[in-house]
Amino acid sequence: MASTTTSTPLRIAIIGAGPGGLVLARLLHLANIPFALYEAEPSRTSREQGGSLDLHEESGQLALHAAGLYSEWKKIARSEGEDMRVADKHGKLFMEEVDTQGRNNRPEVDRIQLRGLLLDSLPEETIHWGHKMRSISPSSDDDGKHDVHLETAAGTRMETFDLVVGADGAWSKVRPLLSGTKPHYSTISCLDTRIRSVDTLHPAISKLVGQGTYLAFSDRKGLVGQRNGDGSIRTYIMLQKPETWLKDVGVDWSDEMATKNYMLEEEFKDWSEELKGLITHANPDIAARPFYMLPTDFSWTSKPGLTILGDAAHLMTPFAGEGVNLAMADAMDLSKAIVKASTESEDTQLFDAIKEFEKTMLVRSHEKMEETWRNLELFFKPDAPKEFVQVFEEMMAAHGPPPEVPKGYS
Structure with missing residues (x-):
């Protein structure tokens, strides 16, 4: 595949306006790299966005720094949201961590507020609402490009892109072109x-x-x-x-x-x-x-013109609070790969840059997917939450002050 420079601008499609897709769009916008972001939902207010989430220093917060949005996020983040109590069915407390004053530096933010922050940071014309991807297929020229078939209220149309990024969630339509593995x-x-x-x-x-x-x-x-x-x-x-x-x-x-x-x-x-x-x-x-x-060791063989991030790449349950954080970190790393392949001073092929991005992402995601699965098993053991609290205390002892354990706990 030929080297791509600014003399031949890349055509990039981002499928999905979730946190990962929006962070990637924001970073490409800052780098003056054109893109088109397609979202099946008809508008930003058409669907309930869910509850709140905590953003981690090494992933979600780092991505906001890169996107120039950290100070704005701090205005809506809630450090008191870090408070946590863990009990059994009788209400007996096994762990209580309250009034931490942001000690863990993982404040909560409502999903709708985070999404609004990201949407407001982008020019309106870059987001194509009500554009549902019907299918995607390799271009007939066999040049690594892909044809994206889009369905809109006005009908259907096809666009061809050098890179299609599947930020389209659990049931991604981009993932099947990379792997036959389905979520279980x-x-x-x-x-x-x-x-x-x-x-x-x-x-x-x-x-x-x-x-x-x-x-x-x-x-x-x-x-x-x-x-x-x-x-x-x-x-x-x-x-x-x-x-x-x-x-x-x-x-x-x-x-x-x-x-x-x-x-x-x-x-x-x-x-x-x-x-x-x-x-x-x-x-x-x-x-x-x-x-x-997805399986905790899920991976795929890289292919020119395609990649995935977020839930499309590492779908997991919410029992470690890592899903959105990983998606945002994915977007940050992918933007760096795209910028590197788009810079005249770099003789880097886009495909090689994407492969390196995927390698780094999969190492990180496998670790967090394993952690999430372990937590699920601990939460749903017959004697829960006793063992989960013990594991959590060991982790906190290794990384910081342990939470307060109520008197009488054994």
């Missing part, structure tokens, strides 16, 4: 719920969860309450079940009362009344979904 069920199914106006309507729950996250695990089940920036609490009801359980159990998850009755009378009937309040007081908008993941 992680063993965990989840109901995503929310409690609004919690401070005034349900002060006991507000006090229980605090300003951060409250995790209760027992009997291969979990209730996770997470404070969001708008004051609401998002609750995740998690169960280790067969893949088709959500369909087979016979509950209409869109029916608020049927959902609550089943959970309270069947799955969580012997949990403390205080914890069951996270279910009882959930608002009607309940989303049920299974968690999927």
Whole structure:
């Protein structure tokens, strides 16, 4: 493949306007490298973006530094969101880490706020909303380029690109051109719920969860309450079940009362009344979904004109808080590879630069995918959360002060 320089500008497509795709777009914009970002959603407000997440110094925060957005992010980040309590089904605390004053430097930010920050940093014309990728195929010229077939409200069209970046999530349409491996069920199914106006309507729950996250695990089940920036609490009801359980159990998850009755009378009937309040007081908008993941050693053979990042490259469950952080770090490293291959002073082929990027990304992602899987296993052991807390304490002892452990814990 011939060397690519600024005399022949690259045509780059980014598929997906999630955090990874947006960080890559921002960094290419700063480097004056043209790109087109395609997003299937019709607008930035067309879909709920989920709860909050913590950004890590070595990945998410570093990417924001590179993107020139760190100071703006600090204005919306919540250091109190780092607070964490871990308990069992009886409400017995096994670990409590509160009022850390940002000690771990992993503040929380709502997903919608992070996305808004990134979107506002880009020229509007660079993002093509309502553009769904129907298919992608190698160009007929056999030159490493790819034809992208896009579906819009006005019809369909085809564009040809030197590089197509799949930042298109768990069910990526770019990934199949690199590997036949598909995501598999992680063993965990989840109901995503929310409690609004919690401070005034349900002060006991507000006090229980605090300003951060409250995790209760027992009997291969979990209730996770997470404070969001708008004051609401998002609750995740998690169960280790067969893949088709959500369909087979016979509950209409869109029916608020049927959902609550089943959970309270069947799955969580012997949990403390205080914890069951996270279910009882959930608002009607309940989303049920299974968690999927890619193999922890997932990799592929590099091909000219294609790459993937974020969930498309290393889909994992949320049990280490690494998904968005890795996606942002991926975008930062990929932007450097593209810039290197686009600079006249560098005699670097784009394909070689992409291969080096993928090599670095896979080493990093394999480590975090393994960590995430270990955490899942610890959270859903019959005697959870005891062993998870022990592992967490060992990690904190190696990297910083240990969390406060309540008296009487054994």
